[in-house]
Amino acid sequence: MSTHFSADERGVILPCPACGTANRIAYAKAAQQGRCGSCKADLPHISVPVEIDSPASFAALVSGSTLPVVIDFWAPWCGPCQMMAPEFAKAAALAAGTAILVKVNTDEQQDIARQFRIQGIPAFALIKSGKLVSQTSGFQPAERLLAWARQG
Numbered sequence: 001m002s003t004h005f006s007a008d009e010r011g012v013i014l015p016c017p018a019c020g021t022a023n024r025i026a027y028a029k030a031a032q033q034g035r036c037g038s039c040k041a042d043l044p045h046i047s048v049p050v051e052i053d054s055p056a057s058f059a060a061l062v063s064g065s066t067l068p069v070v071i072d073f074w075a076p077w078c079g080p081c082q083m084m085a086p087e088f089a090k091a092a093a094l095a096a097g098t099a100i101l102v103k104v105n106t107d108e109q110q111d112i113a114r115q116f117r118i119q120g121i122p123a124f125a126l127i128k129s130g131k132l133v134s135q136t137s138g139f140q141p142a143e144r145l146l147a148w149a150r151q152g
């Protein structure tokens with residue numbers, strides 16, 4: 001299983017666990033059960049973090065997702081971010097089907113980081129129906145992160 005999924009302006013790219021074909025899950029259909037376009041197997045819900053590598057993909061995801069979006073702002077040189085990575089991955093597995101967990105590298109996506117006024121990392125933002133509802137920062141276990149996301 002890959003450690004993260006990629007995404008583009010039209011959706012999350014999810015490999016079929018049965019045949020390996022890359023399927024695109026439209027953001028607006030993220031809450032639904034998908035089927036592989038090639039072998040018709042049921043696709044799992046998005047259960048690993050989605051890595052965002054362009055502002056356009058990010059904008060499409062936050063405006064289009066029917067599920068709450070939890071964003072992890074991180075950078076490769078940040079020690080607490082490295083500690084946070086497995087917790088964030090665990091949170092993504094626990095929240096499969098109920099939220100999309102997204103990773104934004106603040107070194108590569110400085111415009112997005114500026115948009116959220118990120119000062120220290122790791123930092124987290126919660127978006128529901130395209131609107132920023134809460135932000136927090138610092139290392140936290142998966143369960144605490146999800147409790148924060150549920151309250152937001």
Ligand SMILES: [Zn+2]
Binds near residue numbers: 018019020037039
């Ligand atoms: Zn398949």
